[in-house]
Amino acid sequence: xxxxxxxxxxxxxxxxxxxxxxxxxxxxxxxxxxxxxxxxxxxxxxxxxxxxxxxxxxxxxxxxxxxxxxxxxxxxxxxxxxxxxxxxxxxxxxxxxxxxxxxxxxxxxxxxxxx
Amino acid sequence: xxxxxxxxxxxxxxxxxxxxxxxxxxxxxxxxxxxxxxxxxxxxxxxxxxxxxxxxxxxxxxxxxxxxxxxxxxxxxxxxxxxxxxxxxxxxxxxxxxxxxxxxxxxxxxxxxxx
Numbered sequence: 482x483x484x485x486x487x488x489x490x491x492x493x494x495x496x497x498x499x500x501x502x503x504x505x506x507x508x509x510x511x512x513x514x515x516x517x518x519x520x521x522x523x524x525x526x527x528x529x530x531x532x533x534x535x536x537x538x539x540x541x542x543x544x545x546x547x548x549x550x551x552x553x554x555x556x557x558x559x560x561x562x563x564x565x566x567x568x569x570x571x572x573x574x575x576x577x578x579x580x581x582x583x584x585x586x587x588x589x590x591x592x593x594x595x596x
Numbered sequence: 597x598x599x600x601x602x603x604x605x606x607x608x609x610x611x612x613x614x615x616x617x618x619x620x621x622x623x624x625x626x627x628x629x630x631x632x633x634x635x636x637x638x639x640x641x642x643x644x645x646x647x648x649x650x651x652x653x654x655x656x657x658x659x660x661x662x663x664x665x666x667x668x669x670x671x672x673x674x675x676x677x678x679x680x681x682x683x684x685x686x687x688x689x690x691x692x693x694x695x696x697x698x699x700x701x702x703x704x705x706x707x708x709x710x711x
Contacts, residue, residue, distance in 0.1 A: 513696035524600075524687050524702030525639065532696075568638060572696045582694040583629075583652060586638030 485569045490591040493559045501554040501590055503569030508549050512571040515584065516543065516554050520565045525586075528554065530572070564594045598622065600703035602688050608709045614676035617706045621669070621690030628665055629700065630673050631687040639687055645671065646694060678710045 486504040493499040505514070516528040529536055529543045531552075536543040542555040556563055568589040572582055601620040609615050621628050626647050631639035642661065644652040647668040656663070660679070665671040675682055685705040691698040 515696075515699075517700075522704070524689070524704050525700070526702070527699035530696070530699070566638075582696050582698075583641055583644055584700060585641065586631075588638055 485571060485587055487567070487569050487587065487590045489588065490593065492593045492595065493556075494595050495561060496558050499556040499559045499563070499592065499594075501556075501567050501569075501592065502551065503553070504551045505569070505571055506550045508571060509573070512573055514543065514545060514549075514552050515570045515572050516541070517568045517570065517584070517586075518563075518565040519568070519589070520562075525568065528567070559592075559594045561594050561596060564592055566591050600688055600690055600701050602686075602703035602706055604706055605704070606707045606709075608711065609678055611680055611710050612677040614674065615678055615708060616672050616674045617686050617688075617708075619671045619673070619688030619703060621671070621688070622701055625690035625692055625701070626668070627691045627694045627698070628671050629689040629691075630663055630671070631689065631702075633685045633687055633705070635684070642673070644694070651694070675708075678708075680710050683708060683710045 513532050515530040517525040518528050519525045529538050529541050531543045544553045566589040568586050570584050603618050628645040630642045632642050633639040642656045643663045645665045648665045663673045685707050687702055687705040689700040689702040691700045
């Protein structure tokens with residue numbers, strides 16, 4: 482499984498934008514970049530994903546570098562409810578039945594939001 | 597739509613006892629996953645089902661863990677006998693299919709404590 486590297490922790494103030502970085506220098510052409518977050522005492526929650534182009538949804542934006550070796554999750558206005566562990570994960574397409582698109586979680590980034 | 601349901605929410609057992617966890621995925625989701633999350637770590641995939649067939653159980657300790665998904669809907673994960681190191685949160689997730697464009701939906705997990 483291709484690996485990702487994220488900072489252990491980041492801090493932000495409420496209502497300010499947050500940029501969460503992720504490095505994935507060994508990404509393959511068929512790897513999708515996925516972001517999940519996990520709030521305390523809950524299961525992980527899907528945030529956003531993309532392959533090559535930048536993506537936007539109601540929760541966040543995903544900016545993908547042109548060489549795809551890094552990406553950034555952008556929370557446009559952080560709220561206290563955004564305090565969570567954020568996971569950047571590479572998810573492969575089905576490759577002859579060997580990977581089955583599984584998610585392999587790393588340690589993630591602990592985001593603290595200050596009021 | 598209703599989310600992924602798991603029960604029980606908490607379980608405390610003594611080592612060498614057996615325990616079972618139950619998962620009801622989102623209706624229509626063909627792919628079901630069981631993850632183990634030890635405190636302070638990211639979730640680790642134990643087993644992945646496609647309908648009622650196993651497609652990945654490479655990280656399942658098969659000498660003590662077993663899982664089944666009869667009729668391709670509900671699933672149970674069993675540990676027999678439990679060890680102290682099995683103390684963790686057991687997360688169930690489901691997705692429409694195993695492809696990279698189908699996000700995983702997680703339940704809130706079962707917290708197991710082995711004493």
